[in-house]
Amino acid sequence: MEALGYTRTAIALHWLIALLIFVAFPLGVYMHELPLSPDKLKLYSYHKWMGITLLMLVAIRLSWRATHRPPPLPATMPSWEKLAAQSVHVLLYVLLFAVPLSGWLMSSAKGFQTVWFGVLPLPDLIGKDKELGKLLEEVHEALNFVLLGLVIAHVAGALKHHFIERDDILARMLPFLRRNS
């Protein structure tokens, strides 16, 4: 018999990642407009620590997913919807790697190494390069807006299932919402 919901581990990882995105994204938008100050340096560091934490959680989540099959989509779902849902998931995973990675590379190119929680220095994967740093800043920003679009599609899909189709898709990630046992 197939499981109805995700495992507790998958659920915990999903919501932790969601929380980090919902904090790190607006923080990123806010902080880069600030005039240079000690607070700005602090916020940049917090943002980078969150990004690296997110990258690690996504890696754990993907390896967990590889060994624990997610519950199947309902058989009643039209195949185009299944395809759409799966495509958004694949792209979300790609972006969840690409977004923090582009930030990490941008920091290295700008000559500001990432030291996780001020304790663990991450290697600079590329050398200091001002022009590359500017380019990566734009890449990081563009990828973030793609991620924002995907998150909106993901959330809209989940809400559509819960409030329009009235199925248990959302309950797979929020077990207390389950309607049919």
Added chain:
Amino acid sequence: MKNWIALLLLCIALPASAADFTVLRPQQSSVAFVSKQMGVPVEGSFRKFSATFKVDPAKPEQGRARIDIDLASIDTGNDEANQEAAGKAWFDTKSHPSASFISSQVKALGKGRFEVIGDMTIKGKTLKVRAPFALEQKAGALIVAGSFPLKRLDYGIGSGIWSDTSTVADEVLLNFRFTLTQ
């Protein structure tokens, strides 16, 4: 003509013996620093500086040096930070355009290492500093290179909100490298 006058003045100012290295090669010289921001070492440098040296590698203890750094030429790797560094809270380059180091004594530390003691003036404040260095002769040039820590708040560099050393550490490491010819 002007060049000749400059050369003449230089000869008067620095009565150098044949063995002395006195001419700076700016392209092969650097004045750089490493500051710690949120625990992260960040490199920067000063693009413009001048120096007058008189060093005989056979008698380094008699060497003399004066270095003047154009503080507005700071390169932190970030335009916004460069502007901030030139501002009142940091170097205040409008009132104090340059920093200087004037040596007073050179001591041998053994194993080809030396220490220069001198007066460092930044932002109108003069303090005695000691900087260990090494000498290296390469292809007819003499390289004087070393590094030493400096406490930025001793000179009032980064005042006001920036005096919080948990974001930008008090200690800044200065790395210098001067390539001299005869």
